[in-house]
Amino acid sequence: MKFTNRQLDIIQAATKLIGEKGIQNLTTKNLAAEIGFSEAALYRHFKNKNVIISSILEYYKDEIKDVMFGIIQDSTTGILKLEKIIEFLFNRFSSNPAIIMIVFAETSFQNDIQLSEQVHSILKQKKMVFEQVILKGQNDGSIRMDIQKEQLATIFMGSLRLTVLRWRLSNMNFDLNKEGDILWSALAKVFIK
Amino acid sequence: MKFTNRQLDIIQAATKLIGEKGIQNLTTKNLAAEIGFSEAALYRHFKNKNVIISSILEYYKDEIKDVMFGIIQDSTTGILKLEKIIEFLFNRFSSNPAIIMIVFAETSFQNDIQLSEQVHSILKQKKMVFEQVILKGQNDGSIRMDIQKEQLATIFMGSLRLTVLRWRLSNMNFDLNKEGDILWSALAKVFIK
DNA sequence: GCTTTATTAGTTAGTATTAACTAACTTTGT
DNA sequence: ACAAAGTTAGTTAATACTAACTAATAAAGC
Numbered sequence: 001m002k003f004t005n006r007q008l009d010i011i012q013a014a015t016k017l018i019g020e021k022g023i024q025n026l027t028t029k030n031l032a033a034e035i036g037f038s039e040a041a042l043y044r045h046f047k048n049k050n051v052i053i054s055s056i057l058e059y060y061k062d063e064i065k066d067v068m069f070g071i072i073q074d075s076t077t078g079i080l081k082l083e084k085i086i087e088f089l090f091n092r093f094s095s096n097p098a099i100i101m102i103v104f105a106e107t108s109f110q111n112d113i114q115l116s117e118q119v120h121s122i123l124k125q126k127k128m129v130f131e132q133v134i135l136k137g138q139n140d141g142s143i144r145m146d147i148q149k150e151q152l153a154t155i156f157m158g159s160l161r162l163t164v165l166r167w168r169l170s171n172m173n174f175d176l177n178k179e180g181d182i183l184w185s186a187l188a189k190v191f192i193k
Numbered sequence: 194m195k196f197t198n199r200q201l202d203i204i205q206a207a208t209k210l211i212g213e214k215g216i217q218n219l220t221t222k223n224l225a226a227e228i229g230f231s232e233a234a235l236y237r238h239f240k241n242k243n244v245i246i247s248s249i250l251e252y253y254k255d256e257i258k259d260v261m262f263g264i265i266q267d268s269t270t271g272i273l274k275l276e277k278i279i280e281f282l283f284n285r286f287s288s289n290p291a292i293i294m295i296v297f298a299e300t301s302f303q304n305d306i307q308l309s310e311q312v313h314s315i316l317k318q319k320k321m322v323f324e325q326v327i328l329k330g331q332n333d334g335s336i337r338m339d340i341q342k343e344q345l346a347t348i349f350m351g352s353l354r355l356t357v358l359r360w361r362l363s364n365m366n367f368d369l370n371k372e373g374d375i376l377w378s379a380l381a382k383v384f385i386k
Numbered sequence: 387g388c389t390t391t392a393t394t395a396g397t398t399a400g401t402a403t404t405a406a407c408t409a410a411c412t413t414t415g416t
Numbered sequence: 417a418c419a420a421a422g423t424t425a426g427t428t429a430a431t432a433c434t435a436a437c438t439a440a441t442a443a444a445g446c
Contacts, residue, residue, distance in 0.1 A: 006395085022303030028432060037396065040434075044395055049432065106358060107300045110215025120362035127359075151352075151379035158355030159348045165299060166320075169313040186344035190383050199421085221406060230422065233408075237421055242406065 002062075003055065006045050009035060011059050014052060019098020023108040026053070053115060060102050061122050064092075068129060078137015079191060083184060085133070086160060090180035093164055100168055104161065127153055137191075144193045152191065159183060195255075196248065199238050202228060204252050207245060212291020216301040219246070246308060253295050254315050257285075261322060271330015272384060276377055278326070279353060283373035286357055293361055297354065320346055330384075337386045345384065352376060 003011065013034040017025045028049060032039040046052045071084045093100050106123070109115035130153040137143030143152070163183055167176045196204065206227040210218045221242060225232040239245045264277045286293050299316070302308035323346040330336030336345070356376055360369045 022300070024304040027430085029430085038398075039432085040398085041396055043433070101300075101303070104300065106362060107215070107294075107297065110294070111217040116362065123359070123362065147379045147382055151376060154355055154376060155348055155352045155379065155383065158351035158353070159344075160351070161355060162347055162351035166316070169299060169309065169316065183344060183347060186340045186348065189340055190348065220404085222404085231424080232406085233424080234422055236407070 003059070004045070007055065008059075010042065010045055010052060011056050014056055015060075015098045015102060018056075018101045018105075019096075022101060023053075023105065050112065050115065053109075054118060056102055057105075057115075057118055057122065060099060061125075064089075064103070065125075065129075067092075072129070072133060077140050077142035078133055078135075079142040079188065081133050081137070082130075082156065082191065083188070085130075086180055086184050086187075089160065090164075090176050093167075094172075094176040097168070097172060100164055104164065104168075127157065130156060134191075141193060143191050155190070156187060159187065196252070197238070200248065201252075203235065203238055203245060204249050207249055208253075208291045208295060211249075211294045211298075212289075215294060216246075216298065243305065243308065246302075247311060249295055250298070250308075250311055250315060253292060254318075257282075257296070258318075258322075260285075265322070265326060270333050270335035271326055271328075272335040272381065274326050274330070275349065275384065276381070279373055279377050279380075282353065283357075283369050286360075287365075287369040290361070290365060293357055297357065297361075320350065323349060327384075334386060336384050348383070349380060352380065 010031065014026055014031055017030050017034055026049075028039045028042055031052075032042055035041075042052070046055065067088060068085060071088060072081055074081065074084070076084070093103075106119050109119055131149045134143055134149040134152045134156075138145045138149065160183070163179055164176070167174060167179065203224065207219055207224055210223050210227055219242075221232045221235055224245075225235055228234075235245070239248070260281060261278060264274055264281065267274065267277070269277070286296075299312050302312055324342045327336055327342040327345050327349075331338045331342065353376070356372055357369070360367060360372065
């Protein structure tokens with residue numbers, strides 16, 4: 001396994017702290033308190049704080065990747081895959097808002113080169129997955145072909161991200177799933193052949 | 194005037210610091226060093242650091258607003274306005290990347306309620322401007338009407354923001370203006386009636 | 387089977403460093 | 417003369433991390 005049980009405890013607690021008040025809330029002190037042991041104990045499980053953050057990113061990258069690949073394996077058309085992905089993501093985010101902070105943490109790590117690169121690589125990977133889905137959709141005839149897959153992926157991911165950002169900034173005061181439906185009905189019109 | 198000359202110096206220096214290494218690089222120590230005076234001198238011009246950050250946000254909000262309204266006043270069609278706006282923004286960002294960090298600073302202030310609200314209000318305002326431009330475009334017949342202005346604004350702003358984010362995470366290693374052109378040619382197809 | 391030896395996972399009590407900010411004093415410009 | 421703008425030299429609080437130690441459990445040797 002990638003992580004021990006105790007490491008998973010720590011990742012979970014860290015997720016909660018970040019979800020509550022952002023990355024600045026993730027201090028060794030708060031994290032130890034959240035788990036219920038001493039600060040020093042953290043260092044029995046991770047070399048340092050950066051490794052903790054890095055592990056959080058890895059953990060959720062894998063988690064989301066697994067579900068996405070499940071959806072992609074389905075034998076539906078490209079456009080239906082996009083619909084299912086948007087549905088899954090918005091549902092996941094609204095049921096566990098803490099994840100948003102992590103999945104959208106790009107700006108938080110600007111001072112650390114390694115973390116910043118890790119975040120970039122995750123974003124690139126996601127973009128490639130979407131591009132492949134779109135390409136298949138263009139081939140199966142469900143998605144328009146007069147716009148390149150790269151641009152469609154940007155449009156898809158960008159509008160999705162902005163919607164989630166607005167939700168977060170509004171303190172989650174609208175129904176994200178509903179907004180996701182509305183967004184999708186617009187995107188479907190844009191994507192369809 | 195909204196700010197004294199010295200306050201403008203401080204805003205400029207702060208912008209530079211944030212642009213270089215993100216918001217975590219904006220410390221009173223670094224800021225004072227950048228300007229070339231002591232830390233304590235900062236407090237002759239601003240009550241505290243939060244007021245400095247808040248002023249930076251205000252400053253660039255106004256700056257961008259002014260140019261945007263200039264573009265909107267033009268008697269061109271809605272779709273042409275969008276094209277000019279995207280051209281202006283991408284040009285502005287690539288010639289002064291530091292501004293990106295500030296304009297896209299949403300995630301950085303999650304721990305501070307007041308700043309977080311200010312950022313949200315700026316985003317809302319921008320969205321409204323885009324919605325108005327799109328609405329006019331729908332009325333003048335240059336923009337499709339089967340998708341609501343709110344969704345088109347989300348698509349427009351979202352894809353624009355994601356492109357800029359990718360550029361930043363890649364350490365500006367592609368031509369943003371060129372990428373902006375490519376994005377626009379895709380968006381134009383999507384928006385046009 | 388039972389003692390010795392390691393390991394794991396925790397503790398307490400610190401460290402050095404850095405952050406934002408302030409009080410008291412000095413210089414400068416009009 | 418005096419207000420504005422600067423300085424020096426600090427304060428307080430927080431941060432990531434470490435040293436030294438311990439109880440409990442597991443492994444090894446005879």
